[in-house]
Amino acid sequence: MCPACGAVLAPWGHGRPREIRGDLGSRLFVHPWRSRCTGCQVTHVLLPEMLWPRRTDAAEVIGAGLEIAALGMGHRQVAAHLGLADGTVRGWIRRFRRRSEDVRRYFTVTLVALADDPVMPEPTQTPLSDAVSVVVAAHRAATTKWPQMNTVSRWAFAGRAIDGRVLTCTPSAS
Numbered sequence: 001m002c003p004a005c006g007a008v009l010a011p012w013g014h015g016r017p018r019e020i021r022g023d024l025g026s027r028l029f030v031h032p033w034r035s036r037c038t039g040c041q042v043t044h045v046l047l048p049e050m051l052w053p054r055r056t057d058a059a060e061v062i063g064a065g066l067e068i069a070a071l072g073m074g075h076r077q078v079a080a081h082l083g084l085a086d087g088t089v090r091g092w093i094r095r096f097r098r099r100s101e102d103v104r105r106y107f108t109v110t111l112v113a114l115a116d117d118p119v120m121p122e123p124t125q126t127p128l129s130d131a132v133s134v135v136v137a138a139h140r141a142a143t144t145k146w147p148q149m150n151t152v153s154r155w156a157f158a159g160r161a162i163d164g165r166v167l168t169c170t171p172s173a174s
Contacts, residue, residue: 003163007039015045021057025083028058049152049160053168057084062092062167063135063155069093070124070132093128095167100131103158103166107134110161114141 002009012034020028033046050058061082068078079089096103104127111118111134118141121133138161139154149157158166 002037002039002042002044004042005037005040007037009035009044009046010038012036012043018051019056020051021061021084023058023060023064047164049156049164052159052164052166055167057088059155059159059166060153063153063158065089065092066096066128066132066155067136069096070126070129072125092167096131097128099167100127103162104131104134106162107131107138107158111138111141114138114145 001007015032015034017029017031020030022028028050030048030051032048032051034043035046036043047053050060052059052062055062061084065078065082065084068081069075073081075090075093076086078093079086082089108120111120119137121130121137124130124133135158136154139149139157142157143149152160155166
C-alpha cells in the first residue's frame with residue numbers, strides 16, 4: 001500500500017544498487033525494487049527491513065551503536081567500538097536523541113499491544129536509554145508471541161514496526 005494515499009503499489013523496476021555496511025565489517029549489496037502507486041503515481045523504493053531510509057549502515061549496526069550509547073558512552077567511543085567514522089555515529093545518536101520520546105512512546109504502545117502481561121522497562125537516566133530499553137522490550141514481547149521473530153534482529157523489527165523511521169520523520173499512526 002502507498003504510504004501517501006493507501007492505493008495499491010505496482011512493480012516499477014529497480015532502485016539504484018547500494019552497498020551497505022553490515023555488522024563485523026561485512027559488506028552487503030542490495031538492488032531494491034521500485035514500485036509506483038496506482039493512485040497518486042508516486043514511485044517508492046522498497047527497502048528490505050534490515051535497511052533504514054537514507055542510511056549506509058544496516059539496522060543492526062546502527063542499533064548496536066544506539067545500544068552502546070544508551071550505556072553512557074560518547075559518540076567517539078561508540079564509533080571506535082564499531083570501527084566507523086565519528087561523524088556518522090554522532091549523526092545517528094543526535095537524530096535518535098531528537099526522536100527518542102516519539103520512539104519511546106510508539107514502542108510502549110507496541111509493547112502493550114504485543115504482551116499479555118507487559119513488563120515496562122524501568123526508567124533510566126536519559127531519554128535515549130529509555131527509548132532503547134522499550135524497543136528491546138517490545139522485540140522481546142514479539143518473540144514471545146511469535147517465536148519465528150527470533151530470526152529478526154530487534155533493530156530490523158524496530159524499523160519494520162515504525163516504517164523504517166527510527167531516525168527520521170514522525171512514526172506513522174498505523
